[in-house]
Amino acid sequence: MKNSLLVKILLLVILVLVVIGGIYIYEDKYGGKDPIVKDPVIITDKSDLIRVTEPTPNSVIKSSFNIKGQARGTWFFEASFPIKLVDANGKQIGVAIAKATSDWMTESFVPFEAQMEFTVPKLAEGSAPQVATGTLIFQKDNPSGLAEYDDELRVPVKFELSAPAQQTVLLYYYSPSKDKDGTGNLMCTKQGLVPVQRKIDITKTPIQDTIKLLLKGELTTAEKAQGITTEYPLQGFELKAASLNSGVLTLTFADPYNKSGGGSCRIGILWSQISETAKQFPGVVSVKPWPEELFQP
Structure with missing residues (x-):
């Protein structure tokens, strides 16, 4: 019985000491004042400034x-x-x-x-x-x-x-089956050109955007099944600039590996794809490449 009483008294003393210690720590930290709020107050109203x-x-x-x-x-x-x-x-x-x-x-x-x-x-x-x-x-x-x-x-x-406004353009690729004479020989003419439709974003440079898309040579599976083909893209070959003056469109290309050269049949087909694609735009009467040595046999 005495032991039980002593335990209770001891627990009570410990509790009192804990409370007194807590009060001491609080007073020491805050000096009897309200706790300091460390988070900054964000003022969004600056109508006075x-x-x-x-x-x-x-x-x-x-x-x-x-x-x-x-x-x-x-x-x-x-x-x-x-x-x-x-x-x-x-x-x-x-x-x-x-x-x-x-x-x-x-x-x-x-x-x-x-x-x-x-x-x-x-x-x-x-x-x-x-x-x-x-x-x-x-x-x-x-x-x-x-x-x-x-x-x-x-x-x-x-x-x-919103989605960008777009316009439909034509890319001219080549179908050998449409470019043969009566005996089945390849003629290497514009007769084999076939237009395919694509959509491009409406920008200030539609001619350049269209030619650049043509040079990617991205034909669909259905188009390939129809016999449409192209040698594009050519390694390193890319359009750098375009200038339209008095109906003459000058297209400046980079061709570090001379991929635009070759036999007259090949280069004729390659160039006709570019020129016919460019001529769909108003004001373009003729097209010439630059430098002049491009697309030469």
């Missing part, structure tokens, strides 16, 4: 859009400050410089304007349009380079992703 009126938060922006607002003169340096556009992954996809439209040497609000252009990421052909998110970052211009003077305002925006 900068105000953006265009675009508004979460609005859909296009590949070229205007930016307007007001910022205190202290946000500028030499009447400007940088603006960045990042996608949802933080990758920078656009940049612009905001310019003050009145005297910036003041602590009052100063109106600013900017225009930004960026390339909207494209989806695969046939994909349904999607809306992606991004962030406009208005950075305080800090010529000192000291981190304590950095500041920024982040405005969430959206932009629509």
Whole structure:
């Protein structure tokens, strides 16, 4: 009975000592004050420093859009400050410089304007349009380079992703069975050319895009089954430039291994595939290769 009582008393003493020790540690660490919150408080409202009126938060922006607002003169340096556009992954996809439209040497609000252009990421052909998110970052211009003077305002925006607009073009390849005389001999003429349809993205360089696609020589299984063939691609042979002047299209190629040379029949077929493919475009009357020694027997 006495042993049981002694055990209880001992446990009570230990409990009291633990409580007293905990109180001592708490007082020593915080001095009787509330615990210090170490996580920084993120302030997103900076309307006392900068105000953006265009675009508004979460609005859909296009590949070229205007930016307007007001910022205190202290946000500028030499009447400007940088603006960045990042996608949802933080990758920078656009940049612009905001310019003050009145005297910036003041602590009052100063109106600013900017225009930004960026390339909207494209989806695969046939994909349904999607809306992606991004962030406009208005950075305080800090010529000192000291981190304590950095500041920024982040405005969430959206932009629509869509499949690129496309156009149908013809690639001319060769079918030997369509280029024979009455006795079955190969004639090596344009009579054997066969057009196949392809789609390319609409760009500012449709002729170059089409010729480059032709030079890949990518025939489908069905086209090959019809007897359509080509020697393209040729090792190292590639289109470098295209120039259209007064109806004459000059195509500049690289041919480090002289793969465009050979017998007259072969080079005639190779060149006719290129020239006929190029002539489908408005304004192209004739086509010539450069350097001149290309496609020579």
